[in-house]
Amino acid sequence: MNIHEYQAKSLLKEYGIPVPRGGVAYTPLEAEVLARELGGPVWVVKAQIHAGGRGKAAGVKVVHSIDAAKAAAMEMLGTKLVTDQTGPAGKRVRRVYIEEGFDVARELYLSVLVDRKTCRVTILAAPEGGVRIEDMARAASGSVIRTAVDSDVGLARDQAERLAADLGLEGSQAEAAVHVITGVYDAFVRLDASLIEINPLAVTRNGDIVALDARMSFDDHALFRHRELEELRDADEADPSELEAARHEINYVGLDGNIGCLVSGAGLALATLDILRLHGGRPANFMDVRPVATRQQVANGFKMMLASGDLKAILVNVFGGGIMRCDLIAEALVAGAREVSLRVPLVVRFAGTNADIGRKLIQNSGLAAVFTDDMGDAAEAVVQAAKKEAA
Known part of the structure; x- marks a missing residue:
């Protein structure tokens, strides 16, 4: 979880680290009031987004009057700031930090x-x-x-x-x-x-x-x-899909590819991303289903992947062991597909506890899927399916 600069400074101050006096403004008028309260002769106006490189993108301005502080806030608020770390889409500035300047x-x-x-x-x-x-x-x-x-x-x-x-x-x-x-x-x-x-x-x-x-x-x-610290989270700065996944207690990170991944275990999930890249594929996400996840949580994760407009194929790679069972994942996939139409190819690799039962559950449901026992074969199959869908 990331937090804003002003929040970080507040925490550092609690540990005795000297930071400039300052305050947060959500409107130009608030910026004017803060500048007046801080006193001059120099103020710094900073756009508050979860990204570095603000200085190069005119997101940090040193001003020498209260009117200039208000004008800088007016210029930043509501705009999209594009830095090396935001990507071309940029991030919308919803608040600015006004602080005292130093020589x-x-x-x-x-x-x-x-x-x-x-x-x-x-x-x-x-x-x-x-x-x-x-x-x-x-x-x-x-x-x-x-x-x-x-x-x-x-x-x-x-x-x-x-x-x-x-x-x-x-x-x-x-x-x-x-x-x-x-x-x-x-x-x-x-x-x-x-x-x-x-x-x-x-x-x-x-x-x-x-x-x-x-x-x-x-x-x-x-x-x-x-x-x-959880209370410091800014939902406007977070990836909506990651927030949705957190709500369902699923470990999820969105990526820029077109192959959805639903995997049991963080280590296996990372290996799955690697093998997809090895076969020329582009993962759309990292998704680690916890061993204690419920059917509904897994189904919600599956539906969340299907909501992506860029998705061209899905790979389910599950090793059943201990608490995690392949049949539970299969039931969740079927339930999720019933609520949200499965419109892309699905490749399933089950191994371990109840793998055969899981495969039969999916086959009997009528859900179209390609099954494989080998992880390499699964990666190759889903990459080819994604390329065919994208063609």
Whole structure:
């Protein structure tokens, strides 16, 4: 789950990280009132969307009067902001953040994430931040400092001190940076975050260290421990299909292909996407049906896939084991197809518990399907079916 910048800053502030004073406005008039309350002489008006690259797309403006703050808000609100991360469709701006401006001497970069290669929480830092951080990281990987943290020990003070020194900070600035680095790491761990990014982490002319921008994402599977974070979700920013899937307790991620995937288990689901790509197919989604999913939940997931206008074929790849049974999936498919007309080819690969029963249930229902026992054969069959439908 992603949250807005202003929400991320509010959370970081709770961990003692200095952030600019600011407020959220939904109308130009609210922006004017906020600017007046904050006082000048410099304000920053920021479009609030779940995407980076706002600065390059005129989604961040520095203004020097209250009228200019109101005008900038009026220009942004209601428009679609297109950045490198939104894609050509862009995202509609429904709120802006008005905050006090700072006289910045240096821009640094700081983030905390999970390194999938080392399976450790890793801190990334760079002595130069701002809008060009991605370009600089690609051009000179040595400019990005990586510090892996042992989860059994936590972030040691000497690690934070080395990071501050590598960023070129000394004295009180280095001590302030240690405080920020430690606070960000603590927030990451305690909130079950998957990413916290501060770009830029600014050094002001007065020598202060301030988080001028903040981005946070959380592990969806840990949100049951953080109901207060769930309340920060902006439904307008989320993929409607993913919200619908979450409502039915199905793990779902929409992709840009045309082959729908209904799979039991996250590992098998990832392998299914890989084998489809290997055979030249384009998956339309990642869908992991939980072992304890009910017939109705599976049926709802199946109907949700069928609602996609780009769908050309569906692959059901289920390994029955333990609680999960192939016949339960078969019953759900039949129920879903009765409510929503199945208009694309269906390829089914059942293996494990009650696989034969599941196949017979589908055959006896009259639901048209191609059956295969081999995962590779299933992938090849559904890719060819999708190509035929698209022709």
